[in-house]
Amino acid sequence: MSGANKNKDKLNIAIYRDLCNFISDKFLRKFRDENGQEISQNQYAIKCGLSSSTISKIKESEGYDIPFSTILSICLFEKISLAQLFKEFEKEYGSRLDS
Numbered sequence: 001m002s003g004a005n006k007n008k009d010k011l012n013i014a015i016y017r018d019l020c021n022f023i024s025d026k027f028l029r030k031f032r033d034e035n036g037q038e039i040s041q042n043q044y045a046i047k048c049g050l051s052s053s054t055i056s057k058i059k060e061s062e063g064y065d066i067p068f069s070t071i072l073s074i075c076l077f078e079k080i081s082l083a084q085l086f087k088e089f090e091k092e093y094g095s096r097l098d099s
Contacts, residue, residue, distance in 0.1 A: 016063045016064060016065050016066060017061075017062055017063035018063070018089075018093045019063065019066060019071075019089060019093075020057075020058045020059075020060070020063030020064060020066055021061065021063060022088075022089050022092060022093060023058055023066075023071070023074060023085075024058055024059045026085075026088070027074060027078055028041075028044075028055060028058060028059050031043065031044035032044075033047065034047075041055050041056070047077055048073045048074055048076075048077045049073050049077075050070060050073055050074075054070060058070075071085070
């Protein structure tokens with residue numbers, strides 16, 4: 001693997017980590033249902049159409065290669081557009097994305 005590819009891989013890993021951390025901080029610290037009531041991680045996962053283990057992966061500090069469909073599922077449940085989510089993500093992590 002060339003040096004350029006290694007750098008690109010490192011950047012991708014960092015972006016996935018930051019994106020998972022952002023989603024975790026925004027939605028996954030305390031799980032809430034549609035009425036704002038606190039619920040379990042398993043209940044939240046079911047409402048999003050995801051597995052509890054997927055939620056656990058997102059919450060890990062090192063993040064993971066989060067599928068776009070997982071991001072969409074969370075956004076649909078949280079009633080936030082993808083555009084808004086990524087706008088907020090870029091505002092918070094944008095300086096890191098340019099590295």
